[in-house]
Amino acid sequence: MTGSLNVVGYGLSAIGPGIGVGIVFAAFINGVARQPEARGQLQGIAFIGFALSEALAILGLVLAFAI
């Protein structure tokens, strides 16, 4: 069995952002369900949160190949 240990590390580190993105959109759906008229405002905040946690996953992906 051969392979790069970096990729295993990346797989482990992708768990965190995965959970994070799930929580962000779960909260977004909850918020829209409770208060549909706040959708526009919530959407912007949800995308910032999504981008913030997804950035960690992409940084991990790039660094897994770069280092």
Add this chain to the structure above:
Amino acid sequence: MTTMATAPAPGFEAPGVEDFQLPPIFGPVTKPVLELALAAIIVVVLFRLAVRKPQLVPSKTQFLGESFHGIVRNSIAKDMIGPEFLRYVPFLTALFAFILVNNLFGIIPFIQFPTFSHPGVPYALALLVWVIFTVVGIRHHGLGGYLRISTWPPDVPWWVRIILTPIEFISNIILRPVTLSLRLFGNMFAGHLLLLLFILGGQYMLFTADSILLKILSPFAFLMGIVFTFFEAFVQVVQAYIFVMLTASYIGTVLADDH
């Protein structure tokens, strides 16, 4: 699984990329090529059958065809594209049907190979989509207007714009078709690999391994294979839907009037 087989039986070899390099059937024609042709034939024949004798009270095939068309028209094109959506519905419907049939080939018995698990095939589809939304954008806004709406962030000072415009250009013009095809390819590839792992692993545990414990446990591997086959059916439908929805969203973005 490799560590559990301590007996002289050969170790389990996990399926990999080489399992996707199928041998040619005749000449340069391989199984995915035949599947693509078969999918095109299936789509054309089914839709011809559906509209052969249009009636006010639809027959069963007509009802199926019409409801399929209705899903694409009402829940994808109308929401995503906006007022001029009717022109793009035939293309989107055909695209959806073609991708759906090709994906479902992955779980239909005796075919069982999703065409899009070869990266070249979704790249070709994404190239088609890219050409279409670029041409639509240029015809709607002119070349300068198309570039302006896709690379010009609104209401920022000029020095910020210097930094942001390259990012927007890469994101909207180069990365869009790439991510579109990579998403489809990745899902099909990983799903097929997962099914191969469960079925080949179960086969190995039942027939090749020496340990009696592995032979007893092998039905669970097959059971997981069956469970994941149904899960794959779900993923395949969702991926076809997402591909078409993103295509419609890109067309809608280049048709949007201003930011």
Add this chain to the structure above:
Amino acid sequence: MEQEKPREAGGAAGRKPDDAPPPAEAWTALSHLLSGILLFGGIGWAVDALFDLRGFVVAGLLTGTATSMYLIYLRYVKS
């Protein structure tokens, strides 16, 4: 009252260009993020490779992340 027309299906003429339903928008945000990180990370990597330095990759990646997030803020929050 507002409840006559569902907000999700507001695909008719009054729709703002940035008001598409969330899934497609989220993919676009991801693509913005990717392109910023790739662009600035690539520049950092090129500086490292050309002048035989270290550390510009990380600096470029962080700059790219910040820039992309600012772009996402401009596109989805401010407008």
